[in-house]
Amino acid sequence: MAQTVFVEAINQAIAEEMRRDENVFIMGEDIRRAVYGATADLLDEFGGKRVLDTPLSENGFFGAAIGASLVGMRPIVETLTSFMWVGMDQLISQAAKMRYMFGGQATLPVVYRATMFYGGGSAAHHSDRSYPMFMNMPGIKIVVPSNPADMKGLLKAAVRDDDPTIIFEDGTLFGMRGEVPDDADLPQGELVVPFGESKVVREGTDCTIVGIGGAVNHAAAVSDQLAQEGISVEVIDPRTLVPFDKQTVLESVEKTGRLVIADPAHKVCSAASEIASIVAEEGFWSLQAPIQKIASEQVHIPYTPSLEKHVYPDVPKITAAVKRTLES
Amino acid sequence: MDIDRDLLLLMLRRMWMIRNFELKVMEVHAAGEFTGPAHPYIGEEAVAVGACAALEDTDYIAGTHRSHGHPIAKGGRVDKAMAELYGRVDGYCKGKGGSMHLADYSIGILGESGILGSSVPVAVGAALAAHIKGEEFVSLAFFGDGASNQGALHESMNLASVWNLPMIFLCENNQYAVTTSYADTVAVEHVSDRASAYNMPGLLIDGQDAIAMYEATREAVRRARAGEGPTLIEGLTYRYEEHSLGLGRVRRGEYRTEEEIESWRQRDPLVILEGTLISQGIATREECDAINGETVEEVEKATDFARNSPFPEAEDLFEDMWANPIPLP
Numbered sequence: 104m105a106q107t108v109f110v111e112a113i114n115q116a117i118a119e120e121m122r123r124d125e126n127v128f129i130m131g132e133d134i135r136r137a138v139y140g141a142t143a144d145l146l147d148e149f150g151g152k153r154v155l156d157t158p159l160s161e162n163g164f165f166g167a168a169i170g171a172s173l174v175g176m177r178p179i180v181e182t183l184t185s186f187m188w189v190g191m192d193q194l195i196s197q198a199a200k201m202r203y204m205f206g207g208q209a210t211l212p213v214v215y216r217a218t219m220f221y222g223g224g225s226a227a228h229h230s231d232r233s234y235p236m237f238m239n240m241p242g243i244k245i246v247v248p249s250n251p252a253d254m255k256g257l258l259k260a261a262v263r264d265d266d267p268t269i270i271f272e273d274g275t276l277f278g279m280r281g282e283v284p285d286d287a288d289l290p291q292g293e294l295v296v297p298f299g300e301s302k303v304v305r306e307g308t309d310c311t312i313v314g315i316g317g318a319v320n321h322a323a324a325v326s327d328q329l330a331q332e333g334i335s336v337e338v339i340d341p342r343t344l345v346p347f348d349k350q351t352v353l354e355s356v357e358k359t360g361r362l363v364i365a366d367p368a369h370k371v372c373s374a375a376s377e378i379a380s381i382v383a384e385e386g387f388w389s390l391q392a393p394i395q396k397i398a399s400e401q402v403h404i405p406y407t408p409s410l411e412k413h414v415y416p417d418v419p420k421i422t423a424a425v426k427r428t429l430e431s
Numbered sequence: 432m433d434i435d436r437d438l439l440l441l442m443l444r445r446m447w448m449i450r451n452f453e454l455k456v457m458e459v460h461a462a463g464e465f466t467g468p469a470h471p472y473i474g475e476e477a478v479a480v481g482a483c484a485a486l487e488d489t490d491y492i493a494g495t496h497r498s499h500g501h502p503i504a505k506g507g508r509v510d511k512a513m514a515e516l517y518g519r520v521d522g523y524c525k526g527k528g529g530s531m532h533l534a535d536y537s538i539g540i541l542g543e544s545g546i547l548g549s550s551v552p553v554a555v556g557a558a559l560a561a562h563i564k565g566e567e568f569v570s571l572a573f574f575g576d577g578a579s580n581q582g583a584l585h586e587s588m589n590l591a592s593v594w595n596l597p598m599i600f601l602c603e604n605n606q607y608a609v610t611t612s613y614a615d616t617v618a619v620e621h622v623s624d625r626a627s628a629y630n631m632p633g634l635l636i637d638g639q640d641a642i643a644m645y646e647a648t649r650e651a652v653r654r655a656r657a658g659e660g661p662t663l664i665e666g667l668t669y670r671y672e673e674h675s676l677g678l679g680r681v682r683r684g685e686y687r688t689e690e691e692i693e694s695w696r697q698r699d700p701l702v703i704l705e706g707t708l709i710s711q712g713i714a715t716r717e718e719c720d721a722i723n724g725e726t727v728e729e730v731e732k733a734t735d736f737a738r739n740s741p742f743p744e745a746e747d748l749f750e751d752m753w754a755n756p757i758p759l760p
Contacts, residue, residue: 128563152563158593163552163586170556170570173541174491176563178556192583196546197553205534205542206524207751241752265754299757346757381760 107283109276112251113141113216115283116258117179119293121149124177127262130155130164131181131216139218140277142181161190165215169197169267172213177262184217184231184271198267199242213268214261219316220274221367221404222415230404232316232368234271238344238377244268244298245345247374249319251281253342256296264298273316273367299346303355307337310361310425313352314340315374318365318397318416325421336425344374352378353386360391361428365416370398395424434642436713442484442641443708443719446476446701447726449500452509455730456499456516460676464738465517468678469530472500474671477700478603479504481644482571482664485652486539491557491570493550494543495603496531497670501543501573507535510733519740526743527751539568548574548581551600555587558596558661569655571599571648577608579622588629588663597655599648600663603638605670610686623665631661638666639700642707669695 107115121127128149134142135156146154157164161182168178187194194215201209221230237243244266248254254272261268286293304319305326314322319340326336337355341347356362362382366375375396382394397416405411453471460469472479475497483492483504494501502512502523515522516530523533534542541557544550554572561568578584579602591598602622606613619625626633632654636647644666651662671692708714749759 126564155594158586158589160586160590162583163555163590166549166552166583166587167556167559167590170493170541170553170558171560171563172556173536173553174557174560176560192546192549193552196544196549201542202754203751204524204528204532205536206522206527208524208534208536209542210754212754244757347760349760 104282104284104288106280107251109251109254109279109281110140112255112283113258113272114143116255117142118145118148120259120262121145121153126175127177127179128153128155129179129181130157130168132157132159134181139181141216161186162193165190166193166197168213169193169201169211172211173209177212179214179216179262181216183229184219184233185229187215187217187233194243195240199240202266203242210265211267212262212265214258215267215269216258216272217269218272218274219367222275222411224406224408224411225404226406227403232271232399234269234344235368235373235377237269238374239372242267243345244343246270246298246343247316248272248342249276249314249316249340251279252283252294253296253302253340255283256294257298257342259293259295260298263295271316275317276320296342298343299348300342301348301351302340302342303337303351304340305336305338307335307359309335309359310363310428311337311339311352311355311359312363312365312421312425313378314338315344315366315368318367321416321418321421322365324418325425328418329422329425334425334429349381349385352382356382356386357389360389362390363395363397363421363424363428365421366396366398367415368398370396370401373398392428395428397421397424432642432711434645438484439708439713440722442480442645443704443714444722444726445480445504446641446704447723448509448729449476449480449503450701451723451726451730452499452503452512452733455734457672457676459734467529468675469516470497470675471672472497474695474700475603475605475638475668476500477641477644477704478601478638478666478668479573481641481666482601482648484645485648486569486571488538489568490652491539491541491554491568493541493554493572494533495550495573495575495578496543496545496547497575498531498533498543498573502533502535502540505540506538507533507540509730510736511535513730513733514737514740517737517740518742519737520743520747521736521740525747525751548578548583551578551583551587555591555596555598558591558598559594561597562594567656569597569599569652571601573601573603575608576602576604576606576613576617576622577611579625580616588625588631588661591661592629592631595658595660598661599651599655600661601648602663602665603668604665605668607670607687609674612686621665623663626663629663631663633663633665635665635667638668639698639703641700641704671696
């Protein structure tokens, strides 16, 4: 096991997939000089034709990635969630819809790596956590990794998947260190994390927390702290939101009877909302307390730290939510 | 004329096929045999047919909302196209796409887009793949004068130029975006003038002349395959019918005159091509009429094929969502 930083895990996944398959290429803004770190050294190894710096034209190059994927390439696009708005027509009208609209003729193995840089004073135009909006649109697979190993394994799976995928990379985790297994230690010889398989991060019996992205780590911290008070909290990381492994969540709630969902997205129609509705519909009789949604407040992201710190799910908010479920 | 006779006759056949297909579509749509919008291509046949005659099956095209003509021009099947308009399982998209979303991936038709300009970046991506892989195929995007104002077009032309892609931007300037004249919405005199902003050749071609469209596209294809980059071609043409079947509120007298329509009908693309073929001794009147008659028959057969094909069943609703399927939520 090697200790690997989250952003290095991204870099490893890209480089390994580009080595494995010559149809894999990457494009984005300022990737040759790796402004965000994830694309370091790729230009030297793979050359300019497979490592493309783009103009500031999200609608143009998001679409070009789709077109390349239709004719046999496997493009990876680097972008930020907040720049995706500029290219939405291509993501929705084309990437999500083409296969179905053309009766299954189109196959689009395209990956968009969209980083969510929130929590660091980037203000309203650079802090979007927009995965729930894409959950509402059929046709795109949605991945939200919470640690370096999953980041690497899920990105490699995304490149190999034949459907369009958006990986929402939690920018608050870019510096996170974590164990990433060496390929030689893995039975299958490489780290590929399949879509639709949740991970139980902490086992517990009193309350279940489902965390999304960076909130998984807050949830794990809550579980560790409450263990000292004799409260046993299970933490589940769904890892992919489309497909969503509801069975693991329903089984956990059957055991604990209580559910808190910690989601960095805005609260209304969030991933938390969808998970809450699934449990309300299919796990209602297991519940011993009202479901608690701890998501971002329904305001824009303010610049100043004195305000921004109140927006997102954090350890105190999640802890309080767990205790509320136990009071019922 | 350095154009093979067989190719010229194929062009004439495909133009008649489009004309007769569209006439049939108008007839059966009026009779209520299928619903939903459909945008007749009548009057513009020379643009698609001339352009596609310069392409191989291994080259790619992407279309628009007014796009029954594009797949036919590239050699697609009229029976599968008609069945798609009828919403049947034997349609190109098994009834899931309809009039605005015909596609045939077996011959490089990447599909059409009801969102104008939206298919152009996709077509650029096919050209990008050729560039990355060092392969010889080219990509051609059809779009209208209206879509020429979309950001997607400008981003695409810039991308194709800076990356020197084997790409052809083919503007079908039929002069009206629904009811709005391009003279009122395009800041330059001709859409082709916009090429200069992207450092590529911009050609203004008579879009009623299939041979002129073919020759211009053939040169653009040559440039693309030779690594000389993209070309913008504007085919100046005209839409005889209204924007969409069933759009009853549009009265054409309010935005264009009968005289204008008639003056364009005098330059009908089929009359022009047949005139050239006959005057140059390439084909006789009888041969031209026979081609027309054969396409009428083929369209009739296609319509019967469509009528006799079943509708998809309820269980087909969830098919074709994913290449690697996932459970329903």
